[in-house]
Amino acid sequence: MNTYASSNRFSSVIWLLLMVLTLTTFAIGEAGMAGSGAMLGLLLIALVKGQIVANYFMGLRHVAFGWRAVILAYFLLVGGLIALAYRWA
Amino acid sequence: MNTQVLVIDPAAGLAREARAPREEGLPGDFAIWIFILAEMLAFGVLFVAYAFTRAGDVELFNASQETLNRTAGAINTLVLITSSYFVMRAVTAIKHGLSKDCAWWLGAALMLGGVFVGIKAMEFHDKFAAGITLSTNSFYMFYLALTFFHFMHVLMGMIILAFVIAKAWRGGYSRQDHVGVETGASFWHMVDLLWIILFPLVYVIR
Amino acid sequence: MQYQSQAVAKPYFIAAIGLFVGQILFGLIMGLQYVIGDFLFPAIPFNVARMVHTNLLIVWLLFGFMGASYFLVPEETETELFSPKLAIITFWVFLVAGALTVLGYLLVPYSTLAEMTGNNILATMGREFLEQPLITKIGIVIVALSFLFNITMTLLKGRKTSISLVLTLGLLGLAVFFLFSFYNPVNLVKDKYYWWWVVHLWVEGVWELILGAILAFVLIKVTGVDREVIEKWLYVIITMTLITGIIGTGHHYYWIGAPEYWQWWGSIFSALEPIPFFMMTVFAFNMVSRRRREHPNKAAVLWALGTGVLAFLGAGVWGFLHTLAPVNYYTHGTQLTAAHGHLAFYGAYVAVVLTMISYAMPILRGRAANSEKAQNMEKLAFWLMSISMLVITLLLTGAGIVQIWLQRISPTPMGFMAVQDQVSIFYWLREGTGVVFLIGLVIYISSFFVKGGAKAAA
Structure with a gap:
């Protein structure tokens, strides 16, 4: 089954990408990086990972745009407020 | 994943797949999505509350964060993401009518859920052994509250997966009817999604 | 009526409504005592009126829940009740024990009642809502056990539906x-911890399961x-x-x-408590608009739609x-709490019991629905009671805000009783609205x- 193999290949690539992003987050922590740049970078990585999980793992990319927008808005709102709190500190 | 519509080709006598229209309904039961959104809201409020409380006492939060086991947290992130990947493979499998494959992938995801629980329990044990409680300070209050609340969701997700596995193994789902698998999968992905924010927020960002 | 044994629900519903009337009368007495402090003193002091008002509420709601269960469970499980005789006993x-307890409150000083009923053996009295003498409390447990036994045995021999399981779980939690x-x-x-484990885990926990099950049952029946x-x-x-609801218990621990962390847990989780109520509202309207009959x-x-809206407003928003x-640092234990209490109890629990009575009573009396005229009266009563309760809530909210300001925020804070004088206009208006509620009742x-013109028999 062609579609089966190709969709599995695709999801494996996505999985590898998420692994790399997680290790990046970990590396930033291990390097002891702090400050606005690191904070925004880490939030951005979380945003990208969240979008990947929602759109590809959860399969929202085939669903009406509204639902994807809700997840995106959630990450932007929560991430934005977190960033605001960190800047404000 | 596109819905696979079965088209019978009378000439060849073979089934082949045709592409369904691009837009589909939500994967899984609509009710689980209402639930997922409500859960995300609950965690969202906790995340933001953490960030603003931290703003009130940055030194305390930074110092306490240093005592966390970041490696354990990172491993758990990898574990959860991988389990999510397995769950996705299970959904793909059932969409191709492969009940047993579906059950195997879900079983693997469930096992990784167990690994997550084990590592997290070890972390909790270390903290409790060090005499840390909810009342120690604001950072630990949030750390314990957030991770414990998430921990409970992992356990609940594992129970859901176990039910889905049992039904999948008996051949209870099919190429056409697999809402149950998608429902369980969506919940599990949510557990992953929340950890994706929780890990950098509590373990890394300073 | 599909099952003969459902008939046992009828006396429960009648008793519930009777006690409801009593509750409202004592509410009116108390409402007047807010502005005329010595009204009916010393015969019925304020604390006694209050105790009777709140205890009757709980008892009649329990009668309503039990009646609702006896009506609902046979139909859901598709079998006769395990023992209709036990249900009547x-x-x-329960009725006699409840009546004796209320008489005890009214006729004997509370401390004498405590002495008479063995409070010195095991002290359980004196706590809000749980004022019942020890023997009454034991009686409640026995009644609850025999009721649960009856329901569970019925459930075991019949069809097991989600609705009957959720209901039984709620009733079990209640006990x-x-x-x-x-x-x-x-x-x-x-003491407060354990007290809230009864009061909070009832009204913001297991009672909501009962509410959800009853509402779901009626919606299945009326919408198809x-x-x-x-x-x-x-x-x-x-x-x-x-x-x-369970973690939200923390909002009582401020x-x-x-410990201080309850301020976080209580705030965050109870801030989310309106969500299930909102879902219930959406659920009720959604089902009615998708009705197939x-x-x-x-x-x-x-009544079913009213439950959805009023429960969300009273329990959720307020x-x-x-x-x-x-x-809460400022509002703790003010009239704002009373406002919330009134609309939450009315919107969630009074309304759901009356929904069930509204659906079941005509069937118990041998018809699918009452005559047009009777229904119009009932609808008028719904609007009168619901709107006056909403107005009472708004008035108490007004009183609460003034109270909070004068007593706790103002740079020259006033004493409690002085503030009570300042808000008396709200109390007068509340009393008047209470009379409208009574008219509705x-x-x-x-x-x-109302006689005649009954719709086809069930």
Whole structure:
């Protein structure tokens, strides 16, 4: 089954990408990086990972745009407020 | 994943797949999505509350964060993401009518859920052994509250997966009817999604 | 009526409405005592009127829940009740015990009542809502056990549906959490913990399961929407209820000596408590708009929709108003709490019991629905009672805000009693609105006695 193999290949690539992003987050922590740049970078990585999980793992990319927008808005709102709190500190 | 519509080709006598229209309904039961959104809201409020409380006492939060086991947290992130990947493979499998494959992938995801629980329990044990409680300070209050609340969701997700596995193994789902698998999968992905924010927020960002 | 044994629900419903009238009368007495302090003194002092008002509420709601269960369970399990005789015995025991307790409150000073009923053996009395003498409390447990036994045995021999399982779980929780009322530690903080485990885990936990199950049952009956759809909603709603409600207990732990982290847990989780109520509202309206039949009992549909809206307003919105710790710092135990209490109890529990009575009573009396005229009276009663309760809530909210300002925020804070004088206009208006509520209740009861023109027999 062609579609089966190709969709599995695709999801494996996505999985590898998420692994790399997680290790990046970990590396930033291990390097002891702090400050606005690191904070925004880490939030951005979380945003990208969240979008990947929602759109590809959860399969929202085939669903009406509204639902994807809700997840995106959630990450932007929560991430934005977190960033605001960190800047404000 | 596109819905696979079965088209019978009378000439060849073979089934082949045709592409369904691009837009589909939500994967899984609509009710689980209402639930997922409500859960995300609950965690969202906790995340933001953490960030603003931290703003009130940055030194305390930074110092306490240093005592966390970041490696354990990172491993758990990898574990959860991988389990999510397995769950996705299970959904793909059932969409191709492969009940047993579906059950195997879900079983693997469930096992990784167990690994997550084990590592997290070890972390909790270390903290409790060090005499840390909810009342120690604001950072630990949030750390314990957030991770414990998430921990409970992992356990609940594992129970859901176990039910889905049992039904999948008996051949209870099919190429056409697999809402149950998608429902369980969506919940599990949510557990992953929340950890994706929780890990950098509590373990890394300073 | 599909099953003969459902008939045992009838005396329960009648007793519930009777006690409801008593509750409202004592509410009016108390409402007047807010502005005329010595009204009916010394015959009925304020604290006694208050105790009777709140205890009658709880007892009549319990009668309503039991009646609802006896009506609902045979139909859901598709089998006759395990023992209709036991249900009737339980009814009389509960009614007599309840009446004796209220008479005890009214005729004997509370301390004498405590001495007479063995409070020195095991001290359980004196706590709000749990004022019942020890023997009454034991009686309640026995009644609850025999009731649960009856329901569970019926469930075991019949079809097991989600609705009957959720209902039974709720009733079981109701009985189990009541056991905390027997433990009354000397330490006041601990005492409050156990006290809230009864009061909070009832009204913001297990009672909501009962509410959800009853509402789901009536909605299936009046809308004809697939059971599968309705049960799915029920599951999501009760899961959210339990998650938010159980941890939300923390919103009672502010400033009473409990650890500080409860301010976070209580604030966050109870801020989410409106969600299941909102889902319930959406659920009710959604099911009614997707209805696949026009049920002749329009009044029951109105009550069901009313439950959704009023429960969300009273329990959800008015609860949220003062649930966040920084807000509650000022509002703790003011008239704002009373406002929330009134609309929450009315909107969630009174309304759901009346929904069930509205649906079941005509059937118990041998018809699918009451006559047009009777239904119109019932609907009028719904609007009168619901709107006047909403107005009472708004008035108490007004009184609460003035009270908070004068007593706690103002740079020159006033004493409690001085502030009570300042808000007396709100209390007068509240009393007047209370009379309108009573009129609504009288019309409601009269609607049962309208003759003629009954719709097709069930």
